[in-house]
Amino acid sequence: GAGVSQSPRYKVAKRGQDVALRCDPISGHVSLFWYQQALGQGPEFLTYFQNEAQLDKSGLPSDRFFAERPEGSVSTLKIQRTQQEDSAVYLCASSLVGDYGYTFGSGTRLTVV
Amino acid sequence: AQRVTQPEKLLSVFKGAPVELKCNYSYSGSPELFWYVQYSRQRLQLLLRHISRESIKGFTADLNKGETSFHLKKPFAQEEDSAMYYCALSSGIYNQGGKLIFGQGTELSVKP
Numbered sequence: 138g139a140g141v142s143q144s145p146r147y148k149v150a151k152r153g154q155d156v157a158l159r160c161d162p163i164s165g166h167v168s169l170f171w172y173q174q175a176l177g178q179g180p181e182f183l184t185y186f187q188n189e190a191q192l193d194k195s196g197l198p199s200d201r202f203f204a205e206r207p208e209g210s211v212s213t214l215k216i217q218r219t220q221q222e223d224s225a226v227y228l229c230a231s232s233l234v235g236d237y238g239y240t241f242g243s244g245t246r247l248t249v250v
Numbered sequence: 251a252q253r254v255t256q257p258e259k260l261l262s263v264f265k266g267a268p269v270e271l272k273c274n275y276s277y278s279g280s281p282e283l284f285w286y287v288q289y290s291r292q293r294l295q296l297l298l299r300h301i302s303r304e305s306i307k308g309f310t311a312d313l314n315k316g317e318t319s320f321h322l323k324k325p326f327a328q329e330e331d332s333a334m335y336y337c338a339l340s341s342g343i344y345n346q347g348g349k350l351i352f353g354q355g356t357e358l359s360v361k362p
Contacts, residue, residue, distance in 0.1 A: 140293075170349060177259075177354070178354055179254075179256075179336050179353050179354050180336070182350065193349065196349075228294065238299065239296065239350070242293065
């Protein structure tokens with residue numbers, strides 16, 4: 138596609154519910170990143186994929202967070218047993234390998250009530 | 251520790267005035283520095299990177315390694331420059347894909 142597509146745009150989850158956030162990167166972009174942006178803060182790194190390999194997951198805040206990219210294209214970020222502190226905008230970005238000029242998606246705004 | 255600091259949450263100027271958005275970083279090594287911008291209701295997008303030494307929309311930024319700063323400047327602000335600006339650095343480590351560390355952002359408001 139022309140850009141990075143994320144769905145859903147908005148998600149309201151009850152505390153304790155599991156959620157799955159989808160990212161469809163630009164075709165041919167090998168690198169894919171997930172970031173978490175809390176209100177009033179800059180984006181914070183969660184995890185990085187190169188094709189289907191998850192090379193860095195050092196930013197995942199707990200074992201409730203899990204990401205996958207099984208075929209090296211679409212990626213899913215899953216959050217189990219959501220907590221209020223998980224409320225944030227989750228951003229996906231993709232790029233060519235070695236290119237730091239990411240293309241970001243519009244994000245998914247997750248609200249845990 | 252790697253860190254990016256943007257000391258101003260909000261910067262308000264009048265149209266035609268000079269603008270300087272401050273960014274300081276902490277990194278042991280040679281970082282890549284970037285400025286990203288987010289206009290209202292739009293996605294985050296790359297404004298400029300220090301390595302290309304380019305000027306985009308009249309903005310420039312010079313990397314000062316002695317002061318560990320990468321301030322964003324524009325001589326004459328325009329109303330359409332109103333947006334959220336984020337400074338970011340990358341470790342440039344290949345197997346991290348160039349993950350970015352962002353500052354907290356500065357909201358620039360240009361008044362007519």
